[in-house]
Amino acid sequence: MNPTKGHKESWIMSVFAALAFIIWGLYINWEHGWGSRLQVAFTQGFISLVSTYFSAELIVALVRKLRDSRLPVFFGGLSSYLIIYSLVLMGHLVAGTPEFWPTVLPGMTTGLIFCFGYAFRISKKLSSS
Numbered sequence: 001m002n003p004t005k006g007h008k009e010s011w012i013m014s015v016f017a018a019l020a021f022i023i024w025g026l027y028i029n030w031e032h033g034w035g036s037r038l039q040v041a042f043t044q045g046f047i048s049l050v051s052t053y054f055s056a057e058l059i060v061a062l063v064r065k066l067r068d069s070r071l072p073v074f075f076g077g078l079s080s081y082l083i084i085y086s087l088v089l090m091g092h093l094v095a096g097t098p099e100f101w102p103t104v105l106p107g108m109t110t111g112l113i114f115c116f117g118y119a120f121r122i123s124k125k126l127s128s129s
Contacts, residue, residue: 010056018049025103032098040103043095047088048107055084055111056118063122077119081112 025044029036062076069075085108097103 007053007057010053010060013056014049014053017052018045021045021048021107024106025097028099028102029097036098039095040097043092043097044103047091051084051088051111052114055080055115058083059115059119060122063119064126067123067126073116073119073123076122077116080119081115084115085111 022041022045025040026037029040032040058080059076062079063072066072066075088107088111089104092100092104
């Protein structure tokens with residue numbers, strides 16, 4: 001990906017995240033019936049799609065803006081993580097996800113790895129261009 005052009009990579013990552021977390025949300029909330037399953041699948045899918053896209057775009061913008069600072073990867077990754085997961089947690093609280101922590105913890109864990117890993121990748125690409 002060229003960090004100065006297009007958003008295709010962010011959309012691709014977002015679709016894969018949505019699919020993965022829809023499946024996870026269905027699995028962890030299966031015993032709560034079809035109404036809850038559909039609500040969790042929609043919530044997980046929508047939140048995963050939107051949060052991954054905006055997290056990726058936010059990381060690109062922050063790392064680009066902070067690239068002359070001492071720690072662009074740290075501040076870019078951490079800022080994105082805190083902003084996005086504050087919104088994700090609120091979304092699940094508002095939606096009333098039945099198995100709240102088992103539903104959100106895998107995403108929070110992979111999200112942390114994603115935010116810092118992607119910030120590192122963008123930082124490398126920006127330094128090589």
